[in-house]
Amino acid sequence: MFYFFAIPVVVIFLVKTHFGLLTGLLSGVATLVTEYVLVSWLGGKTMRKQAALAAASGAAEHAQPSADTLALAASLAAPAAPATVDTSVRVWRPTDRYLPVDELPYPIGRRSFDERDNEQLLPSYIGETACFDLIGFALSDNVKREPNAEALLHKQLYEGFREAIGSYLDIETGGDGTPAAMVSFDELAKFPTFAHFRNGSRALLTAAFRSRDAVWGGLRHDGESFRFPLGHLVGIRFMVWVPARGGGGYTVDLVFNVPRKQSALKGPSPYNSFYTGFNLDLPYSELNSFSVFAALTDIALLFDVRARCDTASDV
Incomplete structure (x- = not known):
């Protein structure tokens, strides 16, 4: 949070020294808005990526039956009837x-x-x-x-x-x-x-x-x-x-x-x-x-x- 506001303050100080106080304040506001948009975009992209990984992991867990499920299926499995009869x-x-x-x-x-x-x-x-x-x-x-x-x-x-x-x-x-x-x-x-x-x-x-x-x-x-x-x-x-x-x-x-x-x-x-x-x-x-x-x-x-x-x- 400190670095989020520190960068606009530095921009205001540098621009004010060369172009005046009003120009410095506008530059600081523009920097702050740019930082907010950039951080929001990066945060949203990261969250979407994490959600996609979680969904893929959950689907894999559902697709892969547990050991108990496999054991139950094996105990209930019956041999298939012969396809042909002599x-x-x-x-x-x-x-x-x-x-x-x-x-x-x-x-x-x-x-x-x-x-x-x-x-x-x-x-x-x-x-x-x-x-x-x-x-x-x-x-x-x-x-x-x-x-x-x-x-x-x-x-x-x-x-x-x-x-x-x-x-x-x-x-x-x-x-x-x-x-x-x-x-x-x-x-x-x-x-x-x-x-x-x-x-x-x-x-x-x-x-x-x-x-x-x-x-x-x-x-x-x-x-x-x-x-x-x-x-x-x-x-x-x-x-x-x-x-x-x-x-x-x-x-x-x-x-x-x-x-x-x-x-x-x-x-x-x-x-x-x-x-x-x-x-x-x-x-x-x-x-x-x-x-x-x-x-x-x-x-x-x-x-x-x-x-x-x-x-x-x-x-």
């Missing part, structure tokens, strides 16, 4: 059996044209020993009330089919590497529809499969599978109980062309029933009704059996 197993074989539904056009029968290899007409995804598809449910309204509802439904459906079919037919049950597991998890994970189960919860993983020669059918849930002689199952009926006096609910009936095993009868009976059912612990709603019937229809199409839906009042 198509050698999907080539037509003399033992492949086409059923009536296989000849129907997409989306009821075979998959869309661009998803098939070598004019393979078998439905769904084609594996080494079986064709298979994912069984899913759209239960958004129920999941809001009970987060585990969908996982419980997957388990109920698998166990219901297994117990019902087992009361009529001899079934084989086992995990990967057993004859019952006609589709392994590694084979499932090669396809985009199933790949997200690789590092996720398998409580929602339910798949239906049918052997390529159509001798066996079965279901897989999580790490367990069961298979059964497919030719003895003839139909699936979905019974919707609409709320009346009761709260409503759902029953799945399976129909066979052979009588129930004597060992499976719960008491003395003059005849053996050709169908049996199991209930689903699921609250009634229009969305739930559609969602479950759509899943049962997918299973019926893969097994090439009839599917129907009936409704009645829950009184």
